[in-house]
Amino acid sequence: MTLSFYKYQGTGNDFVLIDNRQLKFPKNDTKLVAFLCDRKFGIGGDGLILLENDELSDFRMVYYNADGNEGSMCGNGGRCTVAFANFLGVIEKDTVFNAVDGKHAATIENGIVSLQMQDVSEIKEKPEYVFLNTGSPHHVQMVKTVENFEVYKEGKKLRYGLYGQIGSNINFVEILEDDTFAVRTYERGVEDETLSCGTGVTAVAIAMHNAGKTSANRIKVNTQGGELQVELCEKDGIYSHIHLIGPAKQVFKGKIVC
Numbered sequence: 001m002t003l004s005f006y007k008y009q010g011t012g013n014d015f016v017l018i019d020n021r022q023l024k025f026p027k028n029d030t031k032l033v034a035f036l037c038d039r040k041f042g043i044g045g046d047g048l049i050l051l052e053n054d055e056l057s058d059f060r061m062v063y064y065n066a067d068g069n070e071g072s073m074c075g076n077g078g079r080c081t082v083a084f085a086n087f088l089g090v091i092e093k094d095t096v097f098n099a100v101d102g103k104h105a106a107t108i109e110n111g112i113v114s115l116q117m118q119d120v121s122e123i124k125e126k127p128e129y130v131f132l133n134t135g136s137p138h139h140v141q142m143v144k145t146v147e148n149f150e151v152y153k154e155g156k157k158l159r160y161g162l163y164g165q166i167g168s169n170i171n172f173v174e175i176l177e178d179d180t181f182a183v184r185t186y187e188r189g190v191e192d193e194t195l196s197c198g199t200g201v202t203a204v205a206i207a208m209h210n211a212g213k214t215s216a217n218r219i220k221v222n223t224q225g226g227e228l229q230v231e232l233c234e235k236d237g238i239y240s241h242i243h244l245i246g247p248a249k250q251v252f253k254g255k256i257v258c
């Protein structure tokens, strides 16, 4: 079989994107997805995304982690899928699309995608960390400096030790300024550090706001792959109107024999 694909990245979180509007892709073939995401034997990517038709919105995004299993919501993947839908002519500037955690509104302008995330009301504050779900589960832990922190070693330990087989994504955060944070993330399903994680960045912004580390409503988060911004509103402990904002780019396209 020969498959046509596109490669996208959003602040260095990279994805194989496939136009599956004809429903030709074998969606239960975990090994095939893992092969396509493999950086040595396949195309390479932190995940794979199918763009499909949807009866209730402009399109549907189906997201797989690099291990080949369908994942929970992917923020950077969502932003890349909006750019892909725009490239394919499925949408213009504004859209509403469906994903695993429900509908998302988004806009794209000059390569910058603003993606609305689901409201967040459950935030577990522990002495050492914060746990919350922004479409995907996230552990947020403060560290003095992220630069020399052993993200892979410590992230892997927590991902399995604290959260078991189901796991969680693990974020290590440093405060840079009143409204600016730096984060490095160990991603479940990739089982490694990625250069950026959109739902992780969203979780960091909410966790920092909820813990009183910032009172800003537009928060900058520096990832290893570039800056993302999160807009949010808080009322009675409920976070709404959450937007994840940043670039999403097509890198190359091709065909692969598999």
Ligand SMILES: N[C@@H](CCC[C@H](N)C(=O)O)C(=O)O
Binding pocket: 013, 046, 065, 070, 071, 072, 073, 074, 075, 076, 077, 136, 137, 168, 169, 187, 188, 189, 190, 194, 196, 197, 198, 199, 200
């Ligand atoms: N890179 C993603 C997060 C993807 C979800 C995650 N790996 C999981 O299934 O837990 C993002 O940008 O949000």
